[in-house]
Amino acid sequence: MNWQNTGNIASKKYKCGYCGSPLASQKGYTATNYVNGSTRTYGWIYICHSCEQPTFFDINQKQTPGPLIGNKVKHIPNTDIENLFNEAKSCYSIGAYTSSVMCCRKLLMNISVSEGAKEGAGFAEYVNYLNDNNYIPPNGKKWVDSIRKLGNEANHKIKFKTPKEAERILNFTEMLLRFIYELPGIMEDTELET
Template structure:
């Protein structure tokens, strides 16, 4: 992706909402407007030098679009649908679609459960119980899942919108759950050496 005639801008540090890279960029575009009869700069578009994609900063509202990606990638997720849904939840958060982000996290519990052997077509409570009964939820972690379930249910069945703080909390819980189920076991498999054969007497 090439940006023709990008200009030098005041250097700005930010976390790219596309690739998640933390960077300082001084390359992009500015938007001129009028305020109180004065010509002013009302926005900047900075170009990430990692993924080459643009991020818009509104001078007056102080907002970044897309917003910074929350959390980090989780390694060793074997099911493509689970990984895609987690990334979708983070993408929704980055564009301020907080209710959608929470609903994605709720659906993610169902996807994880089915990916780990639960039968499809069950009720939501059955999926949560499956994860708990089969030790996919860490000790004292049931309250994380209950938070995801509760806020997800409210987002799914009530008119109210979920807040940025609620979506961020649920995403953090979801990431921790995915790390417990997938990343930790994957790391252990990478580092385990073959067992030394036992000597026969």
């Protein structure tokens, strides 16, 4: 991608809301307006060095899209699960916290079905399936069940979910994905090396 007429602006450290790269950029644009004889700055657009996507900062330093929360999880064999997890993180980055929580709830169903559960079951059955088939770490059923419960609230209640709730659920979901996919994948890679 080639951004036309970018200039050097004050360097800014941030985490890209598109690719998640931590960076310091000084390539971008300044948004100004000429009012009553003076120029007023309204914000800045910085261009990421890694993915070349634009990130806007207003005069209060609010970042749009916000930084991606969480990390990439390796060895997820099902692209629908990986895409849904990325969607949950993207929802968080734009302030759609309720949507982020709902995506995490849906992930429980997708993971369960991907691992052999019957499609069309209730969410409690999906959690039980994961637990009964040892996809949940010891003492982990409580936090997996909290993904289901908060997701149910997001889906069936009017009240919006908070950034803190969404971040907690995303962290739980990431840990579940690591336990089910990444750790066994790393073990398989290690066994292949020996």
